[in-house]
Amino acid sequence: MFSLLMTFSPERRAMVYVTTPQQAKDIPSLIKRYGFDQPFYKQYGRWAKEVASGNFGYSLVASRPVSEAFWIYFPVSLELALYAAPCIIIFGIWMGTKAGRHRNSGFDHFSRVFSIIGWSLPTFLFALVLLMIFYGYTNWFPPGILSDESSLYIIEHPDKFIRYTGLYSIDGILNGNLSIALDSLKHLVLPVITLTVVVCAILMRVMRSGMIEEMSKDYVTTARAKGVDENTILIKHARRNALIPVITVAGTLVALLMEGSVAVEIIFNRQGIGWWLATSAIQLDMPVLMAICLFMGVVFVSVNLIVDILYAVIDPRIRLD
Amino acid sequence: MATQHPALKEFKYTLHRIFKNPTAILGFTLLLFFITVAVMAPYLAPPKYEHNPYKVPHTGFSSIPQPPSAEHPFGTTSGQYDIYYAAVWGTRTSFKIGLFVVSIALLIGVTLGCIAGYYGGLVDEVIMRCVDAFYAIPFLVLAMTIVVAFGRGLDVIMIAIASVAWRNYVRVMRASILTIRDLDYVNAAKLMGVSDFRIMMRHILPNSIFPVMIVASMEIGAYVLIAAFLAFLGLGAPRGYADWGQMIALARNYIVGPPDDPFLYWYTIAIPGGCIVLFVLAWNLIGDALRDAFDPKLRRE
Numbered sequence: 018m019f020s021l022l023m024t025f026s027p028e029r030r031a032m033v034y035v036t037t038p039q040q041a042k043d044i045p046s047l048i049k050r051y052g053f054d055q056p057f058y059k060q061y062g063r064w065a066k067e068v069a070s071g072n073f074g075y076s077l078v079a080s081r082p083v084s085e086a087f088w089i090y091f092p093v094s095l096e097l098a099l100y101a102a103p104c105i106i107i108f109g110i111w112m113g114t115k116a117g118r119h120r121n122s123g124f125d126h127f128s129r130v131f132s133i134i135g136w137s138l139p140t141f142l143f144a145l146v147l148l149m150i151f152y153g154y155t156n157w158f159p160p161g162i163l164s165d166e167s168s169l170y171i172i173e174h175p176d177k178f179i180r181y182t183g184l185y186s187i188d189g190i191l192n193g194n195l196s197i198a199l200d201s202l203k204h205l206v207l208p209v210i211t212l213t214v215v216v217c218a219i220l221m222r223v224m225r226s227g228m229i230e231e232m233s234k235d236y237v238t239t240a241r242a243k244g245v246d247e248n249t250i251l252i253k254h255a256r257r258n259a260l261i262p263v264i265t266v267a268g269t270l271v272a273l274l275m276e277g278s279v280a281v282e283i284i285f286n287r288q289g290i291g292w293w294l295a296t297s298a299i300q301l302d303m304p305v306l307m308a309i310c311l312f313m314g315v316v317f318v319s320v321n322l323i324v325d326i327l328y329a330v331i332d333p334r335i336r337l338d
Numbered sequence: 339m340a341t342q343h344p345a346l347k348e349f350k351y352t353l354h355r356i357f358k359n360p361t362a363i364l365g366f367t368l369l370l371f372f373i374t375v376a377v378m379a380p381y382l383a384p385p386k387y388e389h390n391p392y393k394v395p396h397t398g399f400s401s402i403p404q405p406p407s408a409e410h411p412f413g414t415t416s417g418q419y420d421i422y423y424a425a426v427w428g429t430r431t432s433f434k435i436g437l438f439v440v441s442i443a444l445l446i447g448v449t450l451g452c453i454a455g456y457y458g459g460l461v462d463e464v465i466m467r468c469v470d471a472f473y474a475i476p477f478l479v480l481a482m483t484i485v486v487a488f489g490r491g492l493d494v495i496m497i498a499i500a501s502v503a504w505r506n507y508v509r510v511m512r513a514s515i516l517t518i519r520d521l522d523y524v525n526a527a528k529l530m531g532v533s534d535f536r537i538m539m540r541h542i543l544p545n546s547i548f549p550v551m552i553v554a555s556m557e558i559g560a561y562v563l564i565a566a567f568l569a570f571l572g573l574g575a576p577r578g579y580a581d582w583g584q585m586i587a588l589a590r591n592y593i594v595g596p597p598d599d600p601f602l603y604w605y606t607i608a609i610p611g612g613c614i615v616l617f618v619l620a621w622n623l624i625g626d627a628l629r630d631a632f633d634p635k636l637r638r639e
Contacts, residue, residue: 137619142611153594276478314474
């Protein structure tokens with residue numbers, strides 16, 4: 018109920034925008050035909066009805082219906098997120114734990130500098146610089162999704178390369194074609210690094226302060242007094258409790274990941290959801306903007322819902338309330 | 339020996355806490371540098387077009403960047419725009435973006451947060467559900483949609499970011515008001531028949547504004563980043579406007595030089611990019627230091 022409310026109003030707002038570019042072009046007949054001169058609640062009602070029946074409109078950028086185009090772009094973004102998320106989580110938690118454990122050590126200072134730089138760095142600039150070094154200078158990791166040879170192979174041998182999932186790295190393995198899988202992984206390295214550095218900062222910060230707080234609590238002292246060894250205290254006692262505040266920021270992390278993927282996909286020329294969104298924004302492709310807003314809203318709200326449930330699973334104290 | 343006024347003592351202690359932190363000193367130094375550049379812009383880089391100083395002068399239309407020379411200290415970017423001029427006047431643009439966005443967002447956010455926190459009940463519920471709706475979509479995506487809806491340009495970007503940014507302050511403001519709303523001195527004022535508006539302005543706001551101000555100082559950097567990204571996409575000011583994001587967009591095709599010298603055009607991206615990073619870093623360092631200085635958990639007297 019609550020989440021329904023949350024997803025609804027943004028689209029209502031988005032609907033208002035539909036009229037603007039059309040009016041700017043000043044084509045009265047077009048406005049009449051699509052009913053853009055109607056009051057906006059009517060337009061919104063119509064749009065909501067169409068969406069409910071699965072019609073999201075037509076995308077000019079992709080030159081096919083939005084719902085169809087979505088499935089072309091979605092796997093690309095999914096693949097990126099699938100590889101970036103574990104990197105962010107592992108790296109962030111590891112660094113946060115270590116920094117919080119050895120407070121004011123060299124590593125701690127390094128992690129603080131790292132997090133504040135990660136915060137101040139524009140994603141698109143960082144991606145450009147990486148591209149400059151690792152593509153321009155060393156030519157290790159090219160931009161794009163696949164190299165020309167691999168994409169040509171897929172086009173020429175449609176029977177030998179069946180797209181099970183749409184994720185090239187996994188499809189490559191499923192088809193027994195390792196070179197394509199490796200090729201797609203090679204194209205993923207830089208985007209994943211960019212996202213990790215940018216998104217990691219906040220996770221690391223929360224983890225670090227959580228660790229510092231937990232390590233100073235009485236139960237840690239008790240455990241030490243009992244002679245539990247330091248690693249067990251760290252991993253079994255303190256880190257588990259320090260993870261609770263981390264879960265609260267999971268929603269923010271997902272939002273950051275989505276925002277970051279817009280910049281990353283543009284710079285590295287990966288035709289995913291973020292790329293589609295930005296291109297549509299430049300070409301005033303309204304149905305796409307609304308559909309992606311809806312999609313991201315749904316993802317974001319579901320993540321928050323899952324976080325709330327997870328919260329109760331992890332921390333029994335909350336369940337009792 | 340005259341005893342110090344407690345507020346003054348507290349203030350001095352806070353200053354001491356802020357400035358014993360080396361990162362804060364770095365942050366304030368950077369900020370001071372940028373303020374100086376912004377103020378001195380007409381002297382550092384005399385405008386070529388009197389009526390529109392933000393227009394970057396360009397000599398010629400060649401798309402190939404030129405290396406630094408006596409005439410162009412930082413070189414020219416694609417389209418022969420002078421990078422030095424754009425960097426200097428871009429400082430003003432960035433201050434304009436940051437301060438405008440933060441003041442509008444604060445105005446809306448603090449007002450709504452005050453009303454929601456003070457009155458509670460149904461009003462609170464309605465306002466907070468609206469805020470939740472705004473939270474359902476990532477910042478950048480929502481801002482981008484609004485920019486597209488209202489056309490393009492720097493002013494549109496600023497309005498769009500401000501119209502998304504306020505959501506943050508409502509929550510912070512409301513939370514901080516809730517902690518003092520039921521304190522005795524507020525109730526005393528109510529009993530004395532002081533009007534709601536006056537209680538809010540005189541008694542509640544001064545005591546609850548600090549958390550919001552700290553969040554605001556940390557967020558200015560983020561706004562400048564988002565504005566730069568939108569300008570980079572080409573949703574910002576028209577071509578040739580002194581704006582760091584746009585400078586990077588112009589440099590985008592030249593990140594990789596000819597095969598024998600891949601870093602040939604490094605200055606086209608390093609200078610505007612460095613400006614953005616340092617500018618945002620300055621605000622983030624200050625925000626960080628302020629947060630540490632005001633954090634009651636860390637503040638032991």
